[in-house]
Amino acid sequence: MEIPMDLHSIVHSLIPSLNSVATLLAFFIYLGFAVSILPGKVVPGVILSDGTRLHYRCNGLASLLLLVGLLGFGVVMNFISATVISNRGLELLSATLIFSFLVASVLYVAGSKSRDQGSSLKPHVTGNLIHDWWFGIQLNPKFMSLDIKFFFVRAGMMGWLLINLSVLAKSIQNASLCRSMILYQLFSVIYILDFFFYEEYMTSTWDIIAERLGFMLVFGDLVWIPFTFSIQGWWLLSNKVDLTTAAVIANCFIFLMGYLVFRGANKQKHVFKKNPKMPIWGMPPKVIGGKLLVSGYWGIARHCNYLGDLLLALSLSLPCGTSSPVPYFYPIYLLILLIWRERRDEARCAEKYKEVWAEYCRLVPWRILPYVY
Ligand code: NDP
Numbered sequence: 001m002e003i004p005m006d007l008h009s010i011v012h013s014l015i016p017s018l019n020s021v022a023t024l025l026a027f028f029i030y031l032g033f034a035v036s037i038l039p040g041k042v043v044p045g046v047i048l049s050d051g052t053r054l055h056y057r058c059n060g061l062a063s064l065l066l067l068v069g070l071l072g073f074g075v076v077m078n079f080i081s082a083t084v085i086s087n088r089g090l091e092l093l094s095a096t097l098i099f100s101f102l103v104a105s106v107l108y109v110a111g112s113k114s115r116d117q118g119s120s121l122k123p124h125v126t127g128n129l130i131h132d133w134w135f136g137i138q139l140n141p142k143f144m145s146l147d148i149k150f151f152f153v154r155a156g157m158m159g160w161l162l163i164n165l166s167v168l169a170k171s172i173q174n175a176s177l178c179r180s181m182i183l184y185q186l187f188s189v190i191y192i193l194d195f196f197f198y199e200e201y202m203t204s205t206w207d208i209i210a211e212r213l214g215f216m217l218v219f220g221d222l223v224w225i226p227f228t229f230s231i232q233g234w235w236l237l238s239n240k241v242d243l244t245t246a247a248v249i250a251n252c253f254i255f256l257m258g259y260l261v262f263r264g265a266n267k268q269k270h271v272f273k274k275n276p277k278m279p280i281w282g283m284p285p286k287v288i289g290g291k292l293l294v295s296g297y298w299g300i301a302r303h304c305n306y307l308g309d310l311l312l313a314l315s316l317s318l319p320c321g322t323s324s325p326v327p328y329f330y331p332i333y334l335l336i337l338l339i340w341r342e343r344r345d346e347a348r349c350a351e352k353y354k355e356v357w358a359e360y361c362r363l364v365p366w367r368i369l370p371y372v373y
Pocket of ligand 1: 046204205206207262266269272291292293294298302303305306309310334337338341345348349352
């Protein structure tokens with residue numbers, strides 16, 4: 001994002017043009033259609049605190065690949081410019097902010113007027129907002145349910161990839177493509193594709209099962225994910241970094257470690273919830289109270305998955321070197337978010353599992369990083 005220096009230019013570049021509003025709307029309309037009609041595995045979510053269970057159609061990867069294919073075709077045919085996003089970064093940011101504010105306000109009003117005390121205030125039944133309030137159409141919940149929280153997080157992750165691709169195109173256009181940009185782009189594309197490949201795992205995460213659909217989630221998914229996770233790419237567009245080969249190898253190593261821990265821990269928990277007898281690292285799992293896994297990563301720290309994510313976040317910033325704190329915004333923010341999240345999750349689990357949780361804390365004393373925290 002090229003940040004203009006004087007106040008007048010900043011204000012000017014923050015006012016969304018018709019073009020940026022159209023770009024944003026086209027993206028949401030495409031996504032709405034794609035996730036509604038493309039085939040995908042329908043997975044049952046976890047049973048929620050009110051006893052209900054939503055079903056999720058996991059077709060995010062198909063929707064993303066089709067979108068990238070269509071955009072690539074559009075670029076090759078000269079219908080659109082590959083740098084359309086990187087040329088209008090601030091405008092798109094402000095358009096997304098306004099859009100998110102409108103969406104969050106509508107959800108809040110719809111929720112507070114709903115029959116059962118407000119669906120949008122009630123954390124889990126977000127899909128019913130569409131059914132009950134917007135269209136009044138009763139869809140078969142198993143096959144046609146659209147969970148807005150699931151939709152938003154997918155929009156955020158896709159938006160991040162689209163921004164990155166456009167930033168990459170800009171750096172090629174500027175003849176400034178360097179090792180740092182390639183590393184950042186490579187790590188992020190693996191992270192994003194992995195998210196969609198395993199999107200089924202998302203259905204049992206905190207955001208889906210325990211977070212209210214309100215301003216925080218809407219802004220977090222639609223604005224925060226695409227625009228702050230891509231800061232490193234924007235920064236590299238206007239800053240040159242010379243990475244040594246040793247730095248590149250060390251960076252790849254941190255990414256790989258982070259990936260193994262992040263994906264391994266989340267996968268172990270997900271598989272355990274589906275089949276509590278499935279071996280972990282080749283051995284029968286150790287379980288307490290029949291509900292909590294104490295084997296594998298979950299026997300090393302109570303939130304090893306957060307440790308993996310933090311290493312990944314660090315590895316996405318390290319390509320930018322150490323000359324500025326700006327590219328480290330994402331890992332620093334994630335550290336604060338995940339420590340806060342971990343505290344809230346612990347409180348929830350302590351209440352839900354009572355003495356079983358106390359026993360788990362005794363057996364696994366470390367929260368995120370063994371011997372440190
Ligand atoms: P988790 O996936 O860690 O889920 C926590 C839940 O898992 C608990 O509430 C409990 O739920 C269950 N659980 C906890 N311990 C155990 C155990 N030992 N055995 C079995 N079940 C257990 O939480 P999040 O949704 O916060 O994180 C998911 C991933 O998303 C993480 O890797 C995280 O790093 C990432 N993330 C990334 C963010 C980003 O901005 N990049 C933001 C937030 C998360 P139950 O009631 O079902 O038992």
